[in-house]
Every structure is written in structure tokens, then in C-alpha cells.
Amino acid sequence: MTAALLAVIRRDLLLALRQRGDVVNVLLFFVVVVTMVPLGVGPELSVLRMIGAGTVWVAALLASIVSLARLFALDYADGSLEQMLLSGQPASVVVIGKILAHWLVTGAPITLAAVPICVMFDLGLESTGTLVAALGLGTPALSLIGAVGAALTLGLRGGGVLVTLLVLPLTVPVLIFGAGAVDATAGGLSPAADLLLLGGLSLGSAALAPWAIVTALRISLE
Amino acid sequence: MHETTSARPGFRFFHYASPPEFYRLAGKAVPAFATLAAVLAAVGLYLGFFVAPTDAQQGEAYRIMFVHVPAAWMAMFVYIIMAFWAALGFILNTRISAIMANALAPTGASMAFLALWTGALWGRPAWGTYWDWDARMTSTLILLFLYMGFMALHSAIDDLRRADRAAGVLALVGVVNVPIIYFSVQWWNSLHQGSSISLGRAPTIAAPMLAAMLVMALAFWMYCIAAALSRARAIVLERERGAEWVRALAGEQA
Amino acid sequence: MNWGSWREFLNMGGYAGYVWGAYGVVALAVILEVVGLRARLARARRASVRGRRRGAG
Numbered sequence: 001m002t003a004a005l006l007a008v009i010r011r012d013l014l015l016a017l018r019q020r021g022d023v024v025n026v027l028l029f030f031v032v033v034v035t036m037v038p039l040g041v042g043p044e045l046s047v048l049r050m051i052g053a054g055t056v057w058v059a060a061l062l063a064s065i066v067s068l069a070r071l072f073a074l075d076y077a078d079g080s081l082e083q084m085l086l087s088g089q090p091a092s093v094v095v096i097g098k099i100l101a102h103w104l105v106t107g108a109p110i111t112l113a114a115v116p117i118c119v120m121f122d123l124g125l126e127s128t129g130t131l132v133a134a135l136g137l138g139t140p141a142l143s144l145i146g147a148v149g150a151a152l153t154l155g156l157r158g159g160g161v162l163v164t165l166l167v168l169p170l171t172v173p174v175l176i177f178g179a180g181a182v183d184a185t186a187g188g189l190s191p192a193a194d195l196l197l198l199g200g201l202s203l204g205s206a207a208l209a210p211w212a213i214v215t216a217l218r219i220s221l222e
Numbered sequence: 223m224h225e226t227t228s229a230r231p232g233f234r235f236f237h238y239a240s241p242p243e244f245y246r247l248a249g250k251a252v253p254a255f256a257t258l259a260a261v262l263a264a265v266g267l268y269l270g271f272f273v274a275p276t277d278a279q280q281g282e283a284y285r286i287m288f289v290h291v292p293a294a295w296m297a298m299f300v301y302i303i304m305a306f307w308a309a310l311g312f313i314l315n316t317r318i319s320a321i322m323a324n325a326l327a328p329t330g331a332s333m334a335f336l337a338l339w340t341g342a343l344w345g346r347p348a349w350g351t352y353w354d355w356d357a358r359m360t361s362t363l364i365l366l367f368l369y370m371g372f373m374a375l376h377s378a379i380d381d382l383r384r385a386d387r388a389a390g391v392l393a394l395v396g397v398v399n400v401p402i403i404y405f406s407v408q409w410w411n412s413l414h415q416g417s418s419i420s421l422g423r424a425p426t427i428a429a430p431m432l433a434a435m436l437v438m439a440l441a442f443w444m445y446c447i448a449a450a451l452s453r454a455r456a457i458v459l460e461r462e463r464g465a466e467w468v469r470a471l472a473g474e475q476a
Numbered sequence: 477m478n479w480g481s482w483r484e485f486l487n488m489g490g491y492a493g494y495v496w497g498a499y500g501v502v503a504l505a506v507i508l509e510v511v512g513l514r515a516r517l518a519r520a521r522r523a524s525v526r527g528r529r530r531g532a533g
Binding site for chain 1 (some may be wrong): 364368374379384391392396398403406407410413
Binding site (some may be wrong): 271272273274275276281282283285286289290293328329332335336339340343344346347445449452453455456459460463464468469471472 | 478479485488489490491494495497498499501502505506509510513516517520521523524525
């Protein structure tokens, strides 16, 4: 089973590498969205410090969801998705592999890209560290929850807007604890509780989402 | 055609899972629930406006509570029932289950909207502001989004069977998330309120106030059942159009 | 009885706008839903009659 998992991850990573543009675009999307906020709100650093964590998280949410279309759509279009599900491998392994690969090219880069963003918002070193940790712990949950939406809307017209509408409300806890961790650090308190809850959300999603994703894929492929 | 025997004597669920039987049964049930709703509402409103006293702090404005709280409760309750029918649809694979889930959604969304509207109108006189991002209202808003997502997904899919099942998955994912969302919003709200104690909106509840509220809650519940069953009947007719029993029915009434 | 007169009742201690604004929208929502469902059922029945006529013809 591990061999199959690694094979799926390797395949998706290779595909992503060949279409580097798509991956870079997600990162650019993230940075551009984040940059919009100070332009809209004004450069007052005290204000930016307050909204920085929330802004980064909202941008991370949007970037994750937007990029999820790629997760299944390409394989769906050329029929390989159906083949993967029909192959002997347990469907959940395929799904987890794809999500892991997806996170490696979206969630992980976003987590790292957050560092210069924190400078833009004048968040101190400690807050930056907490935000990076929070993103690292929370973006897997975003990929998992988003994948449910992507699987349900496979091949539908509404496109990115529909998936976003479906998935965003479900990501509210991740957003709250993710930004809350940074706020705690900024206020001199320990972010441990928020970070633990974030980790819990990711673990919980990893346990439950695959069922929903596989079911959704089968429904969409019938 | 439909099963009339079942494991438990007297429990003829699968009998009523057939569209024509459901249509008939619901047709009798709707007026009953509607009447109950009307009577309970009359009693509840009487209690609320003519028996319950004026509140010392909020004056007469608190009387909005008699529709706000029932609406909020129903918004949450209907979502759970919706998810229950969705789950039943997956387990038993009956068409009726998916139809019930779809029938409940608009009513639940309406309840969520009413909870928000009445809450805002209560908030202004009682709290000073129409909207203050408190945990319950914010959670209700997110619940409204979940309802709309369910309906949006269903209408975006042309194939009815896929639409039913996809929306069903979404409802189940949503129902699992709702407690987590509620908890996180409470957390979020308490963090940003600082040290202020969560001042509930409710006035000190006197017995007649509580009675009125509970009666109204029952009235809303009966109404939701009537509305959902009525919608389900319409959906059944729409989906079964052209079927023998539908034509026979039309023949009876033509 | 809480109210001395109809006037007092409608005035709701000065909160008329809020109270009746709230109850009014609730009543409106109920009416819209009921009327809408009645129309929907009627439409569905009419459609099934049409179906029948086509089949019988």
C-alpha cells in the first residue's frame, strides 16, 4: 500500500513539475491577493499588524481552493481518474496520495511564502514563527476539505465559484484557529491551544475526508 | 411494486417510500400539521403579547424573541433532519429520502434568514447595534451559507441522481462540521470580546415568557414539517411526471 | 392584559418599527412560502394532466 501511495505522489509531483506554470500561478495568486489588502486598507502599520494574520489566512484559503480544480479535473478529463479508481488499489490511498502531492506544491510553498508577507505586515519574529507553524498545521486540512468540494463539483459548469461557495464555510474553524494562534502570540500568550486544535483539525480531516472524497468521486463518475 | 411486509409489525416505512403512497400520506399530513402550526402560533402569540409582561430593561422590544429563538432553533434542527434524510438515502437507497432532504433545504434556509433578520432587529434596541458578530448569529449566518451551498450544488448538476447524492454528501459533511464551526466561532468571539462576560440577549425569563417561546417553537416546528412535506409532494409530482399513478391521479381530478 | 388600547399595542412602547418589522417579515416569509408551494403543486398537477392528455391522444 505504501508503494502505491508513493507511486501516486510521485506521478502527481512529476505532472506538477511539468506544468510548473500552474504551481507558480497559485503562489502568485496568494501573494497578489495579500497585497491587495494593504492597498485597500491603507499602509498604517498598526492596522496591518492587526489584520495581517487574518489576511494571510484568507488568501491561503482562496489560493488552496482555487488550485484544487487541478487536483481531479485533469485526470478526470483524460479518463485516468476513473482508471485509478478501478485499479486494484484502495481508492482512499489514491486520494490521499493526490492530496499529499497537491499540498506539497501549494500548501507548503504558501507556508514558506508567508515569511516575507509577515514582513509586509510588520508582524514580529515570534508572530511570524507562529503563523508559519499554523499554516503548516492547517493547510493540510484546507487541502482535504477542499478536495471534497472538488470531487463533488467534478466537471460542472459553475467552476471555481461553486467550489469556493461550498468549501469556504467548512474552513471557518481552520481560519479561526489559524489566525487566533498568531493573535495569541502577538498578545503575549501561548498559541499552543490554537495550534493543537489546528493539528487536530488536520488529523480529523485526514481521517474522515477520504471517505467523503471517494464517495463524491464515485458519484461524480457514475 | 411496493413492499407491504416488513420485519417489524406495523412499521411500514418502505410502504410509504413508494411515491404514490408518500404523496397520499403527505397529502393528509400537511393540513394536519398546518392546522397545528396555526393553533399553536395563535396561542403562543397571545401568551407572548398579552400575558407575558414588559421587560424591565428591553421594554417591548424583547417580544421579538418569540419569533427569533424559534427560527434560530428550527434553522439548526432542520439542517440536522436534512442530513438525516440524506444519510437514510445513502443507506436505504430510496428516492423519497433524497426528496425529503431537498424539500427541507429551502425551509431551513428561510428559518436561518429569519433568525438573522429578527436577530438584527432585536439587537438594535436591546444591544445598540444591528449586527455585532456574536457567536450565535455568526454561526447562523454560516449555517445559511451551508444551506445555500446545498441548494446551489443540487441545481448545478443536471443528472437528478447525481445531484441528489452529491448534495447528500455535502449535507453530511456539513452536519459533521456544524458543531466544530459553532465551537470555533464561540472561541473566536470570546477571544475578541476580551474579558467582557458574554451578555446574552435574553432578558431574565419569566414563566409566561418561557411558555410563549416554547409554544412558538412548537408552532414553528409544525410549520416546517407542513412546508417540507408540501414541497416534497410537489417534487414527487415533478419527478414522477408521466408515470401511471400520476396520470390516474390527474384523471381523478380532471 | 398588557395594553390599555390598540394604539399602545401597535406602538410597542416605541419599538414598533423593530417589533413589527420583525414579525412582518416572518409573516411575509410564511405567506410567500405557502403561496409559492401552492402554485408549485398546481403547476405540477397541471403538467401531469398535460402528460395524460398527450398519452391518451
